[in-house]
Amino acid sequence: MKIKGSTNIVGLIGHPVEHSFSPPMHNAAFDKLNMDYAYVAFDVDSNNLKSAIDGAKSLNIKGFNVTIPHKIGIMQFLDEIDEVASLIGAVNTIDFKNLKGYNTDGIGAVRAIEEVTNIKNKNVVVAGAGGASRAISFYLARYGADTITLLNRNVDRAMNLAEDILDSGLITEIKSDSISEINSYLSDADILVDTTPRGMHPHTDDEPIARAENMQEDLVVFDAVYNPNETVLIKEAIKAGAKPVYGIKMLLYQGAESFKIWTGRKAPIDVMEKALGETLNLE
Numbered sequence: 030m031k032i033k034g035s036t037n038i039v040g041l042i043g044h045p046v047e048h049s050f051s052p053p054m055h056n057a058a059f060d061k062l063n064m065d066y067a068y069v070a071f072d073v074d075s076n077n078l079k080s081a082i083d084g085a086k087s088l089n090i091k092g093f094n095v096t097i098p099h100k101i102g103i104m105q106f107l108d109e110i111d112e113v114a115s116l117i118g119a120v121n122t123i124d125f126k127n128l129k130g131y132n133t134d135g136i137g138a139v140r141a142i143e144e145v146t147n148i149k150n151k152n153v154v155v156a157g158a159g160g161a162s163r164a165i166s167f168y169l170a171r172y173g174a175d176t177i178t179l180l181n182r183n184v185d186r187a188m189n190l191a192e193d194i195l196d197s198g199l200i201t202e203i204k205s206d207s208i209s210e211i212n213s214y215l216s217d218a219d220i221l222v223d224t225t226p227r228g229m230h231p232h233t234d235d236e237p238i239a240r241a242e243n244m245q246e247d248l249v250v251f252d253a254v255y256n257p258n259e260t261v262l263i264k265e266a267i268k269a270g271a272k273p274v275y276g277i278k279m280l281l282y283q284g285a286e287s288f289k290i291w292t293g294r295k296a297p298i299d300v301m302e303k304a305l306g307e308t309l310n311l312e
C-alpha cells in the first residue's frame with residue numbers, strides 16, 4: 030500500500046483498539062482492488078467523541094467503524110441513523126458522506142449463519158442479551174426467524190430485549206428465560222447463537238453454554254467469539270456432529286458491509302478472510 034496525497038482515510042474508533050483485526054482486513058481489501066484508501070485505528074476516550082467526529086469531518090475522513098465502548102454514545106453526534114441501527118440502539122459504522130450511522134454487526138452474523146442454513150421459519154435460541162445479542166436478534170427477526178428464545182444470566186435484561194424486538198413488529202413470538210435452562214430449549218432448536226464471552230481468549234477453558242450430549246446433528250451452532258477460532262462451544266458442536274459457524278465469519282461480513290457503505294463497492298471476501306486468518310494465525 031502506498032500512502033499518497035490523494036489517499037482516502039477510513040478507520041476505527043474505540044477504546045482500546047490496538048488488538049483490532051479490522052485494519053489488516055480492510056487494508057488487504059483496498060490493496061487487492063487497487064483502491065486509494067487506508068484504514069487506521071484511533072484510540073478515542075469517551076469524553077472526546079464529539080471532537081473526534083468534528084475533527085474527522087474537517088479532515089475529510091470517509092468512514093469509521095465504531096467499537097466498544099462508543100457504539101451507543103456516538104449516536105447523538107450523527108445527523109442520521111439507519112432504521113435497523115436505530116431499533117438496535119447502537120452504531121458500528123459511520124458514513125461521512127451524510128454523517129449517517131449503521132449497524133453491520135447483526136447482518137454480519139446472519140450472513141455467516143445463512144452460509145449454512147436459512148434463518149426463515151427457524152427456531153433460534155440466543156444466549157446473552159448484551160450488545161451483540163441485540164444486533165443479532167433484531168436481524169434474526171428481520172430475516173424471518175419463526176421463534177427467538179433469549180437466554181441470559183440476568184433474565185430482566187433478556188425480557189427487556191424481547192419486548193423491544195416484539196415492539197418492532199418484526200416477529201410475533203419471542204421468549205426469554207435464564208441461561209441455566211438452555212438444555213430444555215435445545216431439543217426444539219434449529220439454530221443456537223452464543224453471544225456470551227464464554228471461552229474467549231484467555232478464558233479458553235470456560236464451561237461452554239451447552240455440551241455435545243444436548244445438541245442434535247441438525248443443530249447449527251454459531252459462536253460470536255472469534256478468538257480462539259475453535260471455541261469450547263464450537264468443539265462441542267463438532268463432537269455432536271452439529272454444524273459449526275465460526276465467529277470470525279461475523280467479523281468478516283460486518284466488515285464487508287461497512288466496506289460497501291463507505292466505497293460503494295463489493296468487498297473482496299476471500300482476501301479479507303485470508304487477512305483475518307493470518308491475523309488469527311490460522312494459516
Ligand SMILES: NC(=O)c1ccc[n+]([C@@H]2O[C@H](COP(=O)([O-])OP(=O)(O)OC[C@H]3O[C@@H](n4cnc5c(N)ncnc54)[C@H](OP(=O)(O)O)[C@@H]3O)[C@@H](O)[C@H]2O)c1
Pocket residue numbers: 134137156157158159160161162181182183184186208224225226227229253254255276277279280281283
Ligand atoms: N464476531 C464478531 O464480529 C463479534 C462482534 C461483537 C461481539 N462479539 C463477541 O460477542 C461477545 C459479547 O459481546 P457484547 O458486546 O454483546 O458484550 P456485552 O454487551 O457485555 O454482553 C455480554 C452478554 O454475555 C453475558 N455474559 C457475560 N459473561 C457471561 C458468562 N460467564 N456466562 C454467561 N453469560 C455471560 C452477559 O450476561 P448478563 O447480562 O447477565 O451480564 C450479557 O448478556 C464478546 O465475546 C465479543 O467478543 C463478536
